[in-house]
Amino acid sequence: KQEVTQIPAALSVPEGENLVLNCSFTDSAIYNLQWFRQDPGKGLTSLLLIQSSQREQTSGRLNASLDKSSGRSTLYIAASQPGDSATYLCAVSPGDYKLSFGAGTTVTVRA
Amino acid sequence: DAGVTQSPTHLIKTRGQQVTLRCSPKSGHDTVSWYQQALGQGPQFIFQYYEEEERQRGNFPDRFSGHQFPNYSSELNVNALLLGDSALYLCASSFVDQPQHFGDGTRLSIL
Numbered sequence: 113k114q115e116v117t118q119i120p121a122a123l124s125v126p127e128g129e130n131l132v133l134n135c136s137f138t139d140s141a142i143y144n145l146q147w148f149r150q151d152p153g154k155g156l157t158s159l160l161l162i163q164s165s166q167r168e169q170t171s172g173r174l175n176a177s178l179d180k181s182s183g184r185s186t187l188y189i190a191a192s193q194p195g196d197s198a199t200y201l202c203a204v205s206p207g208d209y210k211l212s213f214g215a216g217t218t219v220t221v222r223a
Numbered sequence: 224d225a226g227v228t229q230s231p232t233h234l235i236k237t238r239g240q241q242v243t244l245r246c247s248p249k250s251g252h253d254t255v256s257w258y259q260q261a262l263g264q265g266p267q268f269i270f271q272y273y274e275e276e277e278r279q280r281g282n283f284p285d286r287f288s289g290h291q292f293p294n295y296s297s298e299l300n301v302n303a304l305l306l307g308d309s310a311l312y313l314c315a316s317s318f319v320d321q322p323q324h325f326g327d328g329t330r331l332s333i334l
Contacts, residue, residue: 116265146322155227155313156266156325201265209279210256211323213265 114139118202118214126222131189133217135202140180143207147176147187150199150216159200160187192221225250227316227326235332236304244299244329248316254278255297256323257289258313266313272297301331309333 115138125131135145144163148156160169160176162185168177173190189196199218203211228247236242248255254273258266268281272291291297295316301308309332315323 148325153311153330155327156315158322158324161322203265207320209254209271209320210268210281211258211266212268215263215265 114204114206114212116202116204116212116214118200118217120217121215122218122220124220124222125192127192127194129192129221131187131192131196131219131221133187133189133200133202133219135185135187135214137183137185137204137212139206140183141206142180142204144205145176145178145185146203146205146211147174147185148201148203150201152199156201192219194221194223197221227252227314227324229312229314229326229329231329232327233330233332235334237334238304238306240304241300241302242304242331244301244312244314244331246297246299246314246316246326248295248297248314249324252316252318252324253295254317254319255291255295256315256317257297257299258315259283260311260313260328262310269299304333306333 146161147159162169162178175188199216201216203213256271257269260266270280275291286302288300311328313328315325317323
């Protein structure tokens with residue numbers, strides 16, 4: 113059974129600091145990995161999707177890396193802003209249609 | 224272009240009752256997945272519907288059932304509600320093996 117762990121559970125940083133969020137998974141036989149953002153009481157917004165054959169993906173200030181063999185992914189957010197405050201979730205898919213999620217990292221960016 | 228829409232947004236029920244949640248997929252999507260997200264946890268996969276059939280199921284009891292209609296919309300039914308069923312229920316839609324798009328969810332509270 114795939115287990116996804118996200119560390120830390122919560123993070124508070126001053127505006128402008130870079131954010132580093134970690135995700136680890138126990139079964140390296142994944143099809144892809146996604147990072148999502150969730151605002152309080154809301155649904156999930158996909159930020160980045162990395163296919164198993166890729167090492168990283170970038171979108172604006174966001175960069176996600178994937179090391180499938182070691183079962184790890186890292187999401188970097190450069191020059192954080194108060195609007196980046198949210199919960200960030202990592203999810204892996206083995207290619208059998210379902211996503212397995214971590215519990216998330218709750219980020220607070222202080223102005 | 225409307226995204227994934229879910230109704231109702233909030234619902235309060237008592238133990239033992241039954242509930243039906245509804246989901247309309249994003250235009251062009253033919254697959255619907257349901258997830259349960261308890262407070263402070265990541266979403267857990269309930270099941271997925273494709274061509275009006277349940278394609279895959281997570282580790283949830285038979286009290287949880289679903290349906291997909293010819294227009295691809297879907298319902299999630301939960302019978303004999305327990306306090307532990309209190310959660311945010313998320314619907315996600317997709318086309319073939321493309322990334323899933325999530326709705327804002329239905330917040331279900333059991334008294």
